[in-house]
Amino acid sequence: xxxxxxxxxxxxxxxxxxxxxxxxxxxxxxxxxxxxxxxxxxxxxxxxxxxxxxxxxxxxxxxxxxxxxxxxxxxxxxxxxxxxxxxxxxxxxxxxxxxxxxxxxxxxxxxxxxxxxxxxxxxxxxx
Numbered sequence: 001x002x003x004x005x006x007x008x009x010x011x012x013x014x015x016x017x018x019x020x021x022x023x024x025x026x027x028x029x030x031x032x033x034x035x036x037x038x039x040x041x042x043x044x045x046x047x048x049x050x051x052x053x054x055x056x057x058x059x060x061x062x063x064x065x066x067x068x069x070x071x072x073x074x075x076x077x078x079x080x081x082x083x084x085x086x087x088x089x090x091x092x093x094x095x096x097x098x099x100x101x102x103x104x105x106x107x108x109x110x111x112x113x114x115x116x117x118x119x120x121x122x123x124x125x126x127x
Contacts, residue, residue, distance in 0.1 A: 045079075045085060051074060052077075055071025
């Protein structure tokens with residue numbers, strides 16, 4: 001359920017107040033949790049890829065085809081995790097939650113925007 005305009009304004013005011021009071025704390029809450037989690041997941045996938053290479057080579061040396069196939073599948077799965085995980089990592093300057101809110105705001109329908117403009121014009125004429 002999207003936030004109303006009033007709730008969005010209140011949330012933005014609270015965010016500005018938090019940044020004004022304690023910018024260090026606010027930047028720590030800015031989405032570093034998601035960034036750290038995703039980065040850790042990418043590192044684990046890279047380590048898994050290296051394990052897959054080791055399994056592939058061990059299977060070739062031991063002449064066990066099934067070990068090589070398992071190694072290849074591990075490599076393939078980890079490569080997919082690395083590529084998909086790396087795309088999800090937010091940039092250091094990007095914000096976590098406000099960016100999501102911005103996307104929700106962009107998804108509003110055309111009719112919602114037209115109604116808002118109409119309301120603004122009515123309010124301006126009434127003043």
